[in-house]
Amino acid sequence: xxxxxxxxxxxxxxxxxxxxxxxxxxxxxxxxxxxxxxxxxxxxxxxxxxxxxxxxxxxxxxxxxxxxxxxxxxxxxxxxxxxxxxxxxxxxxxxxxxxxxxxxxxxxxxxxxxxxxxxxxxxxxxxxxxxxxxxxxxxxxxxxxxxxxxxxxxxxxxxxxxxxxxxxxxxxxxxxxxxxxxxxxxxxxxxxxxxxxxxxxxxxxxxxxxxxxxxxxxxxxxxxxxxxxxxxxxxxxxxxxxxxxxxxxxxxxxxxxxxxxxxxxxxxxxxxxxxxxxxxxxxxxxxxxxxxxxxxxxxxxxxxxxxxxxxxxxxxxxxxxxxxxx
Amino acid sequence: xxxxxxxxxxxxxxxxxxxxxxxxxxxxxxxxxxxxxxxxxxxxxxxxxxxxxxxxxxxxxxxxxxxxxxxxxxxxxxxxxxxxxxxxxxxxxxxxxxxxxxxxxxxxxxxxxxxxxxxxxxxxxxxxxxxxxxxxxxxxxxxxxxxxxxxxxxxxxxxxxxxxxxxxxxxxxxxxxxxxxxxxxxxxxxxxxxxxxxxxxxxxxxxxxxxxxxxxxxxxxxxxxxxxxxxxxxxxxxxxxxxxxxxxxxxxxxxxxxxxxxxxxxxxxxxxxxxxxxxxxxxxxxxxxxxxxxxxxxxxxxxxxxxxxxxxxxxxxxxxxxxxxxxxxxxxxxxxxxxxxxxxxxxxxxxxxxxxxxxxxxxxxxxxxxxxxxxxxxxxxxxxxxxxxxxxxxxxxxxxxxxxxxxxxxxxxxxxxxxxxxxxxxxxxxxxxxxxxxxxxxxxxxxxxxxxxxxxxxxxxxxxxxxxxxxxxxxxxxxxxxxxxxxxxxxxxxxxxxxxxxxxxxxxxxxxxxxxxxxxxxxxxxxxxxxxxxxxxxxxxxxxxxxxxxxxxxxxxxxxxxxxxxxxxxxxxxxxxxxxxxxxxxxxxxxxxxxxxxxxxxxxxxxxxxxxxxxxxxxxxxxxxxxxxxxxxxxxxxxxxxxxxxxxxxxxxxxxxxxxxxxxx
Numbered sequence: 002x003x004x005x006x007x008x009x010x011x012x013x014x015x016x017x018x019x020x021x022x023x024x025x026x027x028x029x030x031x032x033x034x035x036x037x038x039x040x041x042x043x044x045x046x047x048x049x050x051x052x053x054x055x056x057x058x059x060x061x062x063x064x065x066x067x068x069x070x071x072x073x074x075x076x077x078x079x080x081x082x083x084x085x086x087x088x089x090x091x092x093x094x095x096x097x098x099x100x101x102x103x104x105x106x107x108x109x110x111x112x113x114x115x116x117x118x119x120x121x122x123x124x125x126x127x128x129x130x131x132x133x134x135x136x137x138x139x140x141x142x143x144x145x146x147x148x149x150x151x152x153x154x155x156x157x158x159x160x161x162x163x164x165x166x167x168x169x170x171x172x173x174x175x176x177x178x179x180x181x182x183x184x185x186x187x188x189x190x191x192x193x194x195x196x197x198x199x200x201x202x203x204x205x206x207x208x209x210x211x212x213x214x215x216x217x218x219x220x221x222x223x224x225x226x227x228x229x230x231x232x233x234x235x236x237x238x239x240x241x242x243x244x245x246x247x248x249x250x251x252x253x254x255x256x257x258x259x260x261x262x263x264x265x266x267x268x269x270x271x272x273x274x275x276x277x278x279x280x281x282x283x284x285x286x287x288x289x290x291x292x293x294x295x296x297x298x299x300x301x302x303x304x305x306x307x308x309x310x311x312x313x314x315x316x317x318x319x320x321x322x323x324x325x326x327x
Numbered sequence: 328x329x330x331x332x333x334x335x336x337x338x339x340x341x342x343x344x345x346x347x348x349x350x351x352x353x354x355x356x357x358x359x360x361x362x363x364x365x366x367x368x369x370x371x372x373x374x375x376x377x378x379x380x381x382x383x384x385x386x387x388x389x390x391x392x393x394x395x396x397x398x399x400x401x402x403x404x405x406x407x408x409x410x411x412x413x414x415x416x417x418x419x420x421x422x423x424x425x426x427x428x429x430x431x432x433x434x435x436x437x438x439x440x441x442x443x444x445x446x447x448x449x450x451x452x453x454x455x456x457x458x459x460x461x462x463x464x465x466x467x468x469x470x471x472x473x474x475x476x477x478x479x480x481x482x483x484x485x486x487x488x489x490x491x492x493x494x495x496x497x498x499x500x501x502x503x504x505x506x507x508x509x510x511x512x513x514x515x516x517x518x519x520x521x522x523x524x525x526x527x528x529x530x531x532x533x534x535x536x537x538x539x540x541x542x543x544x545x546x547x548x549x550x551x552x553x554x555x556x557x558x559x560x561x562x563x564x565x566x567x568x569x570x571x572x573x574x575x576x577x578x579x580x581x582x583x584x585x586x587x588x589x590x591x592x593x594x595x596x597x598x599x600x601x602x603x604x605x606x607x608x609x610x611x612x613x614x615x616x617x618x619x620x621x622x623x624x625x626x627x628x629x630x631x632x633x634x635x636x637x638x639x640x641x642x643x644x645x646x647x648x649x650x651x652x653x654x655x656x657x658x659x660x661x662x663x664x665x666x667x668x669x670x671x672x673x674x675x676x677x678x679x680x681x682x683x684x685x686x687x688x689x690x691x692x693x694x695x696x697x698x699x700x701x702x703x704x705x706x707x708x709x710x711x712x713x714x715x716x717x718x719x720x721x722x723x724x725x726x727x728x729x730x731x732x733x734x735x736x737x738x739x740x741x742x743x744x745x746x747x748x749x750x751x752x753x754x755x756x757x758x759x760x761x762x763x764x765x766x767x768x769x770x771x772x773x774x775x776x777x778x779x780x781x782x783x784x785x786x787x788x789x790x791x792x793x794x795x796x797x798x799x800x801x802x803x804x805x806x807x808x809x810x811x812x813x814x815x816x817x818x819x820x821x822x823x824x825x826x827x828x829x830x831x832x833x834x835x836x837x838x839x840x841x842x843x844x845x846x847x848x849x850x851x852x853x854x855x856x857x858x859x860x861x862x863x864x865x866x867x868x869x870x871x872x873x874x875x876x877x878x879x880x881x882x883x884x885x886x887x888x889x890x891x892x893x894x895x896x897x898x899x900x901x902x903x904x905x906x907x908x909x910x911x912x913x914x915x916x917x918x919x920x921x922x923x924x925x926x927x928x929x930x931x932x933x934x935x936x937x938x939x940x941x942x943x944x945x946x947x948x949x950x951x952x953x954x955x956x957x958x959x960x961x962x963x964x965x966x967x968x969x970x971x972x973x974x975x976x977x978x979x980x981x982x983x984x985x986x987x988x989x990x991x992x
Contacts, residue, residue, distance in 0.1 A: 223951040225949040225950075227948070228949060270946075271951070272946065272949050272951055273949065274925070274927070275949075276927045276928060276945070279925055279928075311923060312921065312923045313923060314923055315922035316924065317949075319902075319903045319906050319926060319944050319947065319949075
């Protein structure tokens with residue numbers, strides 16, 4: 002069981018990270034928070050947005066604040082799996098075959114325009130994301146901890162791209178978009194001399210070790226039974242909705258619980274409340290839902306369906322104080 | 328503590344002012360003014376609303392038993408409801424009997440409770456005392472028609488005390504908006520204009536309660552009184568005026584009947600025909616020494632009687648004592664005696680709408696024709712009356728032994744009977760008065776018959792009235808001058824009006840033939856009038872008080888108690904209970920949130936208090952450990968207030984008793 006002291010320490014860390022990242026990425030605190038949630042929950046983020054909204058800046062700023070290694074892979078159709086994972090090469094000096102790690106051996110990996118690479122390369126990355134090891138020539142090479150992949154995908158200009166299959170999307174813990182900043186923030190960004198976008202200005206406020214230690218502890222955060230019932234009811238809600246061909250999987254719901262724990266802690270709470278679930282349901286679940294053809298043609302989006310489900314399922318009523326925790 | 332002394336002084340002054348409407352009620356009212364402090368001490372145990380309710384229920388119960396004790400044979404609930412009309416129809420100042428005190432005491436207890444409880448709250452600490460004192464003051468002014476505070480000294484004292492409160496009471500924090508104060512003051516000011524206390528008579532607004540009394544017609548008793556001769560009936564101190572026993576206004580063709588419904592004396596309900604323009608007050612002390620029955624002798628049209636249980640028929644002025652007269656009963660009667668001058672009557676009209684006093688069901692033709700002939704040359708109503716008085720008297724003799732009765736048949740015998748026939752040309756005052764009344768009614772004069780006693784000479788300051796003095800006389804109503812007595816027994820040879828009557832008769836004698844009995848023997852004898860149905864249905868006896876009148880109050884009370892106990896339960900349940908209280912408020916305001924909305928989401932709508940409460944609620948509901956001390960109830964009350972503020976006025980009206988939260992799941 003995690004106590005309030007630890008939670009407030011985590012909240013401090015989370016706030017520090019957020020503040021540091023915000024020095025470079027202005028006015029997108031909510032997206033920053035989501036990325037951080039994914040990082041602490043041990044998941045990965047898919048940013049779907051048009052070019053020029055700060056996807057790359059965000060990923061690099063997070064890496065900068067973390068103080069770990071960050072690498073960037075620009076996905077192109079001719080990118081090979083080994084370009085991502087690394088490969089064994091012959092070292093003429095030692096006369097031995099040596100593993101040369103690819104760009105995934107970093108705390109933060111920015112996979113830019115992941116949909117431009119061939120399916121084979123995509124799946125190589127997805128495999129690392131899931132397994133956290135790279136197996137080359139029968140030898141497993143563990144990626145560093147924490148390990149956060151921030152993949153970006155451009156929703157327009159889809160010619161010559163390989164859309165991520167739905168099953169693969171499930172591997173991303175969170176899918177979100179950055180969107181354009183507010184007029185005020187945009188002015189701030191535009192003003193010459195502002196620090197916006199300057200990765201060099203991002204202070205390093207923590208260490209990878211500190212982050213990974215918190216990640217394990219946060220899994221202990223208290224989730225009351227009514228909350229689990231509520232999450233389960235949300236899952237059922239998506240599975241029974243007529244507009245969806247595929248509802249959310251049990252893995253999706255598990256992920257939701259995990260994210261809710263981190264999210265609650267980031268708000269300084271040592272327990273999860275229904276509002277946490279509602280707040281992160283869309284980034285966690287929306288990309289796991291598959292619409293029917295009719296709905297696609299009707300222009301419905303999964304986010305809309307999910308919002309309907311959220312407004313349909315009653316939240317757990319505050320009941321008598323829960324009995325003493327086990 | 329100073330503020331309690333202040334409110335105590337205010338309440339005492341206002342209550343003692345109200346106490347003047349009663350005779351000797353000062354102590355009770357002073358004590359009642361302090362009951363608010365009982366409620367105050369109760370607030371240590373229960374919420375203020377419940378404490379006030381408890382005191383009021385206690386007071387109502389006390390009133391209930393007082394009413395039950397006052398009239399054991401009647402429904403106490405009815406007696407209790409009846410107290411206000413009784414108070415307004417009682418003598419002034421009202422005697423301090425339990426049933427008359429109850430309404431005043433309940434008013435004071437209510438005002439005292441509300442006032443003292445309000446002083447503990449900042450917002451209402453000045454407003455409610457001012458309002459309560461104003462209510463008491465206005466009540467006192469109305470009940471005494473301004474006599475309690477003739478020079479406005481009490482009002483001045485109250486204003487000074489109230490302005491002291493401005494200094495004493497802590498006015499920080501939420502206070503009643505100035506708009507409310509201004510409106511209340513404006514309303515009170517307006518009230519003083521609309522209800523000028525010196526002239527306004529609230530008693531006019533109350534329909535006095537009436538009682539049905541079936542009393543036998545006392546006319547036939549004249550014969551038995553005549554037979555008793557010197558038997559003493561009562562003694563009297565006062566002016567030499569005829570004493571009236573009962574006035575008979577309805578003639579059925581078979582007999583005269585008295586009114587059957589009576590109300591308490593002190594009623595300002597005017598008679599159906601107004602009192603004449605010239606009158607004087609007459610007051611007499613009477614002591615019953617032998618008279619029996621329920622009729623209470625009086626003088627003139629009674630205005631006041633010293634017996635609190637005497638009742639009166641406002642139209643006729645007949646006094647009744649329901650429990651009957653007893654020897655030794657002493658009382659004072661003050662009445663109005665009409666004193667029109669003869670010259671006034673000469674040209675006086677009679678009212679056209681007084682059909683009640685001209686009704687003659689199935690009048691035989693003989694009588695109608697006799698009356699027509701007797702008044703054939705008369706010009707005015709007064710001349711008609713004088714002529715008839717003379718006609719009835721002429722050739723007829725008073726005979727105490729004559730057969731009794733006042734039916735058409737008896738009157739025909741009395742007027743037209745052949746020589747030797749029993750009762751022909753002879754009768755007691757009953758036949759003389761009845762014959763005059765029937766003939767006068769036949770020519771359209773509003774007439775009634777009075778049973779009473781002749782004026783008797785004074786002996787040693789007392790007038791001893793004996794059975795032989797009993798008599799009956801008719802009265803005719805003249806517009807503007809009232810009821811004027813005529814005396815067909817002794818005629819107009821004597822008496823104050825003798826000269827003017829003789830003048831009238833002399834003038835008529837030259838032109839009028841003496842009326843003779845009609846010879847139309849074939850006229851069908853319409854002489855057996857059946858009993859005439861009462862012309863108006865008597866008001867239903869309110870003996871069985873309908874309990875359903877109280878049932879809405881009871882339902883409201885039950886709902887209030889249920890809601891209050893729910894609140895107490897929620898209050899004890901920590902933040903979750905507090906949140907349920909907020910949800911109750913939202914439901915009452917019609918703002919019930921969708922079930923899919925989370926607590927912080929709802930709380931955000933209601934400001935800082937709502938957000939803070941939401942945090943506490945979430946922790947209590949979903950946290951691993953129970954929340955210990957918290958201020959959730961205060962927050963919930965803040966939110967509740969804000970919610971209530973947003974609700975429409977009609978929702979606010981039923982806020983405390985709306986049962987819907989009881990069924991919320």
